[in-house]
Amino acid sequence: MRDQSTRPTRRGVLFGGAAVAAGALATACTSNNEKDDPAPAAQTGALGGDNDKPGKQVTIGFSAPAADHGWTAAIAKNAEAQAKRYKDVTFKPVQPTNDINQQISAVESLISEKVNVLVMLPNDGEQLNQVARKAMDAGIPVINLDRVFPDKLSYRTWIGGDNYGMGVSAGHYIGKKLKTKGVSNPVIVEIQGIATLPLTQERSKGFADALKSYGYSVTAKQDAKFTVETGNQVASNLLQAHKKIDALWNHDDDQGVGVLAAIKQSGRKEFFMVGGAGSANAMREIKAGNGVLEATVTYPPTMAASAVRLARLLAQGKGMADLVELEPPQSVTLASETVTRDNVSRYLPLGFES
Structure with a gap:
């Protein structure tokens, strides 16, 4: 969450301030009703709607930095938990690392395996730009998570915080x-x-x-x-x-x-x-x-769960349920919500452990 020199305005999960529209990711969000069970669905989004019905089998590659910070650890957990909710998704994470060269090699292995989509939180957007572009050139859409690649040809969709x-x-x-x-x-x-x-x-x-x-x-x-x-x-x-x-x-x-x-x-x-x-x-x-x-x-790490959902839609050729357009948007900026004692019970299931 933290150390990227080229990333755009940046931890919520309620896409009220999303760049696309207030309800654009409604199907990717958890309910805000305090009576709802905040069990795992609160972390990954409640399934529902036609887009969540089983579809074509897809493989989603995932790469992120080492989980040496509470927020970074939550990124990986949210992505994996979301993927497990779909029977039509095979989730292929590579070893998390803070070494630029190791992350490049790991992503290249996913490209060689011909995953359908790649979700990637780069250690550094500029230094990982070339390997992301390599994936895109190979026909593998890249969901650029949080730390942006400087070359827009290196990613299909960016999703991050503000x-x-x-x-x-x-x-x-x-x-x-x-x-x-x-x-x-x-x-x-x-x-x-x-x-x-x-x-x-x-x-x-x-x-x-x-x-x-x-x-x-x-x-x-x-x-x-x-x-x-x-x-x-x-x-x-x-x-x-x-x-x-x-x-x-x-x-x-x-x-x-x-x-x-x-x-x-x-x-x-x-x-x-x-x-x-x-x-x-x-x-x-x-x-x-x-x-x-x-x-x-x-600054919600649940953005990783939404990135997996977007990756699945791209791989299956689907659009977003609440949008007129046929494909997911090019960028999504999450809102920064203010959590106080009055509403903390709604947000606590979404919090990450420091």
Whole structure:
């Protein structure tokens, strides 16, 4: 989820903000009814409609980075769980790796096996662009997951999250609450992922733009490298530097484990916090309601489940049930939803473990 220099605005699963239309992926989404059973279907989408009836047997190849981060691990789990729901799908994942050359070799093996469709989350879109193009040239449609390939001829469909939208969602939550409380000149702290990455810069810009609409701005920000350890260190430093804080936005719930640990150790409770990505542990913290974390904004790893569904439709020559067009769209941008104590029960089954 994290480290790709060319990827477009980027963890929801409710395709309300999808580029194609509000209901475009309705058949790929789980129900929002709290009375529904949130068992495995909540993670992979409830089957239903003509598109989900058994069709032509297809083989879907899958390649992703190593599961060394909660969000990345959830990507692989969502893809595999979705594929298992179809009797007409053979799922062929290759060994996950953070080594560019190993991922290239793994994808080349899938091309040699002539899979029908390839779902691919590249370690780096630019460096994996050529092998994706090789698949496309071989007649294998590529579903480009999250980290975009620079050459549009290297993928059939891109699906991913909205980084700028994450910042906007966090900014509106913080701005509205502070404005309602009548706070002027608030101290607003931002803990980024990796400051040099475009995805981080997009999140920060969305955050700043949303805060500006309330007359606010970020007081201090520092990056925490998407790790628990650095999140803990950065949060400790910011807490020491600012004796009073009104609000804090942390870009990533995985590094947020360290951020929350530092806050709890400090005993500080005068501010509220918004997380980012939508991890299950963050949602449980929100649901408990006894800490500073009040909300998180999603960047759903369930995009991998939707990518598998799109791959199956492409291989079977089907369109999307709620669209007039005969084939799936070229790109789908997922909405960044705001999860609070009021709606956390709906989102918790979709959360990933950090």
